[in-house]
Amino acid sequence: MTLRTDLALISEWIEPGSHILDLGCGDGTLLAYLRDTRQVTGYGLEINEDNIVQCVKSGINVIQFDLNDLDKGLCDFNENAFDYVVMTQALQTIGHPNFLLMEMLRVGKQGIVTFPNFGHWGCRLSLGFSGKMPVSPALPGQWYETENIHLCTLRDFENLCEEQGLEILQRSVVDPDHRTRFMMTLLPNLFGEFALYRFQRRPQ
Amino acid sequence: MPKEIPPDSVGIVKPEVAYFDEPIKLDCGRTLPKYHITYETYGTLNADKSNALLICHALSGDHHAAGYHHMEDRKPGWWNNYIGPGKPIDTNRFFVISSHNIGGCRGSTGPNTMNPDTKKPYGPNFPIVTVRDWVQTQHKLGQYLGIEKWAGVIGGSLGGMQALQWSIDYPDDLRHCIVIAAAPKLTAQNIAFNEVARQAILRDPEFHDGHFYEKGVIPHRGLMLARMLGHITYLSDVGMRKKFGRELKEGKLNYGFDEAEFQIESYLRYQGRSFAERSGFDANTYLLMTKVLDYFDPANKHDHNLGEALAHVTADFFVLSFTSDWRFSPARSEExxxxxxxxxxxxxxxxxxANDGHDAFLIPNPVxxxxxxxxxxxxxx
Structure with missing residues (x-):
């Protein structure tokens, strides 16, 4: 079984036997992998019809859900119902990511997110020299057709965590092939194309 | 009527009857001394009896869920779109049992059945049954047919509620519970609609307090009104608009009350009449079914906490709703x-x-x- 490397990285962060909620679970690859390799239980939330059918086929629990329904948040779930709430490559598509991050930590003990880093040198070059929104393997699609409406840099995300009282437990920075190179560890906000974070509420 | 049986149909089917002589205690406190259940089966039970599915019907449904009774049959069973070889409820894989609930009027013990004590139809004296009573009698039917563990219990609308009740009452006896276009209990609005339907029947002069059998009449006006009202709640605003719009039957206004002028009026009258007169639906059964719906509330005994009511279920669940269903809206399934x-x-x-409202669970739809x-x-x- 080949697994997208970012998903493989995430699954290493997850304790076997955990109960997890996957926000925007796509075709259910991560949940199916975690179920098969780490005896993880839980639910995937997804809005796309084809993805829901795929999830049902692969035997995971999928619940149709619109993450952009701000009034709802994750109110369908109780406090601390999950060990982890995961959201891969969706934070930048959400209407109110700050609210959703807090919701993730209301229903889950820990949160895990991944997103494209807008501070990557390629983005800075595109904006700084050509004066255009960047288009790259990490950020495919023109500005007018992309789902990404709340792009941020690593520093932006970490500042938001600080403001909202979130404690970052683990960070990983990778390229589109999900490899970590030396320069990324040195200057992650400049050289990392994708960021992976694990976080929790800062202990009072 | 089918000219020939399509390859994805279960074909010609024949209802069977199971008789139970052991008395059964009902939720209302009364006891039925004996009863019978009419059912149909499609497909074949496998050697280890692991492929049995139980189908639960909705308010005016019955055991005839798929196939035809004979080549002159006007329509196939009510869930023919989804039961058959190669269909979701695949009769090549599953042994499907579709049973008719007691209190019904199409083959199982109900108001139109002879009361052994009086030698007359039960009529209005038939006890008011509940979804739990139905589940209990279906459990007996399972034992009668030698099925210890169902691969799944499936139902739409009231049938979905029945499937839910199954998972609570016999948690170890089903592996999957499929609840379609249902709700965990009725709202005040749902009960209100049922009450109007009941009043239409109860106030029909030919209802005779439920003893219309002896008078040789049926309260067809009341039944017709009840069905017309019900039908509106089964469709959606957008669906009705698409199908009928403001189309006029004769292309002009007649400035009167007698004739159905708009197509929708004509359609509702046709549906109501066909239900009251041609289908022979029993008025006492209709009253009973609306009560079954109103009383359904599995969370009631658990301090209105549905989660508590479901604490001991072991089945895997599949819940489906339809966007334009306002009778049991998606929000109700989400509960x-x-x-x-x-x-x-x-x-x-x-x-x-789907645009088809509550009825969408019966209608072909690719997704x-x-x-x-x-x-x-x-x-x-």
């Missing part, structure tokens, strides 16, 4: 899903985009079929 996730139970859920099929394939037999 069931929320209760299940709060108990960490296995559940998948989808709200299917519905696809996701239903995907779930049914998951059931190991």
């Amino acid at each position: 069931i899903v929320r209760a299940l996730t709060s108990q960490k139970k296995n559940v998948s859920y989808m709200a299917i985009r 519905y079929r696809q996701v239903f099929d995907a779930y049914m394939q998951r059931i190991k037999v």
Whole structure:
């Protein structure tokens, strides 16, 4: 079984036997992998019809859900119902990511997110020299057709965590092939194309 | 009527009857000394009896869920779109049992059955049954047919509520519970509609307090009104608009009350009349069924906490709703899903985009079929 490397990285962060909620679970690859390799239980939330059918086929629990329904948040779930709430490559598509991050930590003990880093040198070059929104393997699609409406840099995300009282437990920075190179560890906000974070509420 | 039986049909089917002489105690406190259940089966039971599915019908439904009774049959069974070889409820894989609930009027013990004590039809004296009573009698039917563990119990609307009740009352006796276009209990609005339907029947001069059999009449006006009202709640605003709009039957206004002028009026009258006169639906049964719906509330005994009511279920759940269903809207199905996730139970859920209102669960729809099929394939037999 080949697994997208970012998903493989995430699954290493997850304790076997955990109960997890996957926000925007796509075709259910991560949940199916975690179920098969780490005896993880839980639910995937997804809005796309084809993805829901795929999830049902692969035997995971999928619940149709619109993450952009701000009034709802994750109110369908109780406090601390999950060990982890995961959201891969969706934070930048959400209407109110700050609210959703807090919701993730209301229903889950820990949160895990991944997103494209807008501070990557390629983005800075595109904006700084050509004066255009960047288009790259990490950020495919023109500005007018992309789902990404709340792009941020690593520093932006970490500042938001600080403001909202979130404690970052683990960070990983990778390229589109999900490899970590030396320069990324040195200057992650400049050289990392994708960021992976694990976080929790800062202990009072 | 079918000219020939299509390859994805279960073909010609024949109802069977199971007789039970052991008295059964009902929720209302009364006892039925004996009763019978009419059912149909499609497909073949496998050697280890692991492929049995139980189908629960809706308010005016019955055991005839698929196929035809004879070549002159006008219409196939009520869920023919989804039961048959290669369909989601695949009769090549599953042994399907579709039973008719007691209190009904099409073959199982009900108001139009002879009361052994009086040698007259039970009529209005038939006890008011509940979804739990139905589940209890279906459990007896399962024993009678030698089925210890159902691969799944499936139902739409009131039938979905019955499937839910199954998972609560006999948690170890089903592996999958499929709840379609249902709700965990009725709202005040739902009960209000039922009450209007009941009043229409009760106030029909030919109802005779439910003893219309002896008078040789049927309260067809009341039944017709009840069905017309029900029908409005089964369709959606957008669906009706698409199908009928403001189309006039004769292309002009007649400035009167007698004739149906708009197509929708004509349609509702036709549906109402056909239900009251041609289908022979029993007025006492209609009253009873609306009460069954009103009383259904499995969370009631658990301090109105549905999660608590579902704490001991072991079945995997598949819950489906339809976007234009306002009788049991997606939000009502989501209450069931929320209760299940709060108990960490296995559940998948989808709200299917459809314009057909509550009736959508009966109507062909590619996405519905696809996701239903995907779930049914998951059931190991």
